Amino acid sequence: MTVLEFDRITKIYNVRGAGQMKALDEVSFTLESGRTLGLVGQSGSGKSTIAKILTQLETPTTGRVLLDGEPIPRHGKALRSYRQQLRMVFQDPFASLNPYHSIRYHIERPLQLDRVVPADQVDAEVRRLLERVRLDADSVIDRRPHELSGGQRQRVAIARALASRPKLLVADEPVSMLDVSIRLGVLNLLADLQREEGLGVLYITHDLATARHFSDEIMVLNQGRVVERGPADEVILNPQDPYTRELRAASPDPEKHFATAARDQGGAR
């Protein structure tokens, strides 16, 4: 089983004219294959800094990231191999695909770069991946991103992330830019893939409702510190930390809203 360990990571940014800003403060957690960890917190809480450190776009000021007990290599082949095992799905499917290139190209590139399959099998693998994310390969493979809907584009981004057969997936708000009626479809697809491929998923979001339904565990981040972590239902339904309670109270919750309204009117609905 693959385990990624985030070990007492602190990240300090130097802000021009404003001294130092501690984006992460001694953050520790583990990400296991076959499990989904939801990471919630408001803007500026440090969620994206965690994603950047995981993908080695930033280096921590102190602390270590370990994959199966090994520290993450800084460069060269070893770093490439690390990145092959951990892939990202970004928030904006309109910006994360190159408008100049076909869908085929987007998925072919990681297959070729990471030499996942022999050259003569690349086409078949591209098609397999597209079918895997429930797209009709024949109808989308030679199209460009602008010809697809937001949901289809996000499926392409997921297929691209899966191409190098990663063990871990970091999904940063993967459905927040999509229309509501297709969000559940994409989340269910991610859940299926996660289960079938035994992926470890880090689901970064500020939407507590989807975090609860999509994650095994939830970790709440406030100003760079982990304030609460536990099974998804417990953290959301019975939050212990004041900040988690505040987040929970601020999230739209029609069920509670109308129950309260009915009580205030002195009668049951």
Place this chain on the structure above:
Amino acid sequence: MSDALLTVRDFSVVYDVDPPVAAVKDVTLELRRGEILGLAGESGCGKTTLAYGVQRLLKAPAVITSGSVVFHDASGADIDVNSLDAEQMRRFRWDKVSMVFQGAMNALNPVAPIGRQLEDVFEVHRPAMSRAKRRAEVAELLEIVKVGAARARSFPHELSGGMRQRVMIAMALALRPQLMVMDEPTTALDVLVQREILRQISQLRHEFGFSVIFITHDLPLLLEISDRIAIMREGEIVELDTAERIWTDPQDGYTKTLLSSFPRLTGERGVVVR
């Protein structure tokens, strides 16, 4: 003075491209004085086109092909919006109906202080107002939305997203309009900031008594803040009812689909099959 503020009848908008797209089809609705009307639907359903259309803010290739929009002014006069000439329309907009635009975070001019941008509203619509009075009005507006008068000289990039959104609300409030149209005003904000802004909107509505047309695809949020909700699909209003009845007893199949698309914060598990 009647209870209605805005009466829209058989309103249709077509995008005159090839082939033409009917974006809004024969919409009839009445907005009441002081109410928050939620307008919900997915991308391309026509909700923004409708809200812009009733203020005649649409640009070619959009064409209003039918319908009337009557604004029942607090003075008792009925204003037929379609019959206003360009100058009358200019006076009507912002004075009677103002807007908080989608992506308001980026709707401010990045190279002018926010106080200056708020003063513009008075310069254009209240040309007789003295400079000192304008400044005082701007200071008051910034206090009302809790940005603080001291920030009048700040540039937009020096403010947080939530503060910028409050400045946009202050701008919309400037002339004390009777209707504010808000197009996804909190979509880019995180939940805590969103909650503060929503609280502020309802508090200002109580204080100043304006009506709100609130456009968003976030149905859970709309259910909490709206008095009534119109659900739009493919240019038509498929259901219009009180928020509570939309929640407890939705009639249209599409409304039910939309409601079931949202994982419930505290409801049953199982919407995501894991």
